[in-house]
Amino acid sequence: METFSGYRRADGRIGVRNRVAVLPTSVAASAVADRIAADGGPRVTATPHQMGTEQPEPARRRTERVLAGIGRNPNVGGALVVELGTEAAGASAIADEIAAGDTPVETLSIRDAGGTRAAIDRGREAVDALLEEAARARLESADASELVFGVECGGSDATSGIAANPAVGNACDRLVEAGGTSCFSETPEFIGAEHVLAERCVDESVRERLLECVDRRESVADLMGVDLRGTQPTPGNQEGGLTTIEEKSLGAIAKGGTTPIRDVVDYADPLPVGGGLVVMDTPGYDVESVVGKVAGGAQVIAFTTGRGSTTGNPIAPVIKVTGNPQTSDRMATNMDVDASTVLDGESVEAVGERVYETLLSVADGTRTEAERRGMAEFAINELQPRELASLGDPT
Amino acid sequence: MKGVVLDDAAVLLADGDTVATAITDLEAGRTIETEDLPDDRTVLEVAEPIAFGHKLAVTAIDAGEPIAKYGEVIGSATERIEPGEWVHTHNCESNRGRGDLAEGSA
Known part of the structure; x- marks a missing residue:
């Protein structure tokens, strides 16, 4: 066990x-x-x-x-x-x-x-x-099934979807298999990949809620008469080889793994313990998205980054995983798991096992690089005027 | 990793993909020799410099045709793309989040 x-x-x-x-x-x-x-x-x-x-x-x-x-x-x-x-x-x-x-x-x-x-x-x-x-507080032995594991990506490049995200997804699969909860989010990064996620929802109600969340995010662009391409993928993503939001999304969803999606919860709503794979409806801004999951009860976060994000969180340890060999090398003191070995032929399963072992070790008290460096970013996602309007009468 | 590595140069992530992702910086004129290319092709010449992580076409793609990676559509070609050419924002555009194309928009 x-x-x-x-x-x-x-x-x-x-x-x-x-x-x-x-x-x-x-x-x-x-x-x-x-x-x-x-x-x-x-x-x-x-x-x-x-x-x-x-x-x-x-x-x-x-x-x-x-x-x-x-x-x-x-x-x-x-x-x-x-x-x-x-x-x-x-x-x-x-x-x-x-x-x-x-x-x-x-x-x-x-x-x-x-x-x-x-x-x-x-x-x-x-x-x-x-x-x-x-x-x-009593320190006692706990089981992996008691973990609520939030996964995030930020500063994505082409290696995120090929190496780091699939490896973190494999760790999510392992935790769900052990009886725990894995949570992935960032709804704007489902755009173009929602049909893949919809097929994995456990029932019609979860499927409908997931698609509604994606529609709402995409309709913000329609409402404003703007083109998402101005911001998604970001200029940094584009420099890293990502061309369209569809491409970014198809890579991003890999970090949730392959198990059925059991529930969709609102930003910062409580996440179940022992709940399998759960989606949270969060913005694409990674710091706010991490905060949403920690507010939901996630004790540990894994954060994939191709380009080298350094952010942490004040409450939950953040495990940094990169699939980019240059980032792994140049930013070694900010990275916890090197997933770039996937590009050299190490299997996603083997790297996923390393991520999972890191998760258990960090849960046991090992400090992450972000903790060692005092990285503790915090931001709350504020409801914007258009979102408020779409909610209708607040009473 | 999922997919097939093409001559240590690029990775083709799924059958039917029309682009591969460079896993090293590729110089113009480099030849990628492998049986794993589509259209019974065994040699692909890199047409222009392609940076690590960027995409190259492994087959000819006509203007307006979908571009496939991960076995899924990631956008459409805005011009004809020849095999070996770089595929990025200059010749591939998203079909999603296009408020600029929504009915009634300026």
Whole structure:
């Protein structure tokens, strides 16, 4: 049986890290959250972001859902929610949702504390207390079937679809076989490949939801009268040999593996444990997409990159996999798995086994290159005006 | 990897594909010799420099015809493409996300 040591949480889920998260509810509290976390050591991480203090109702709900989801991620042993005090998305509402999952949580209002200096002092005290509580978490043996594994690609080139994505897909297949959950996303990168995915959906309802998500993303281009080619594939993708969105998509979907698609969930919605392969409807912007899956409960992320993306995440370790031999060589200190050997004849299955072994090792505590280098990017996907309009009356 | 490596130069990912992906920088004039080419062809001459990861046509493709990779359509040819020529944004365009072609658009 494939096992690792993790932190058992009150709700039964297992964390692969035991972090204290400092969560600002808006851009107005982000610098203070950063300062509070800065002196806390590697176990304390902040999630600064750009959301304003006022957002339209559905956008505000999404911000709250993301932050509450991050706080409830099993890698979090304690959370401090920081507000300026004028936000529509208040700290107490988010803290209540986090506490509902039995995660220790505190709130801090910069205005109530009497300004930023006092807030930083109080925040550090709260973090110290949360670290003590988190330290009581039991480290115990857990099974691979308890892992929720999010997969992502960014900075794609032609090697992504040939080497790195199929190898990560093979690791997804192995985890699903072991009884766990694998989640892939980035709906704009299903355009041109959705017919392949649709055939793999377990039933008509999942199939319809998947195709709806793709239609919605593509119709944004129609609505605006623009041509997706201006942005997809990106100039970097094109330099790397990718010509059309169809080509990029057909390579991108390989990272989800080959098992049936069991469910389609909304951005940052909870991912099931032991759920097989699940699709999340996320944007193509990789940092926001990773955050959506971590808010959904993914404990570990694998991120394929041909051109050499270096991004990580504050809460979940990010395993970097490249299929490009030059990137593997030149950016070795940012890459965890070299999948470029596929181009020399190593089988996708053999590289997939290496990715899977890395997943279990990272779950067991081995730090990824992104963790070692302190890479901890965070961004929330904000609902845009046209998306808000397409949702209709928010009530 | 899935697919067939053509003379250490490029990979043909699926039967019926009309393009192969270079797995090394290819110089103009290089010949790719293999039985695995379509149309009973055994030699393909690289017509122009093709960078690692970029695509070359393994068969003639007429303007407007679909271009296939991974056994799927990745776009359409905007001009006739001869075997051995580079296939990229200058001669292959997407059929999807084309709001510019949507009815009623300027």
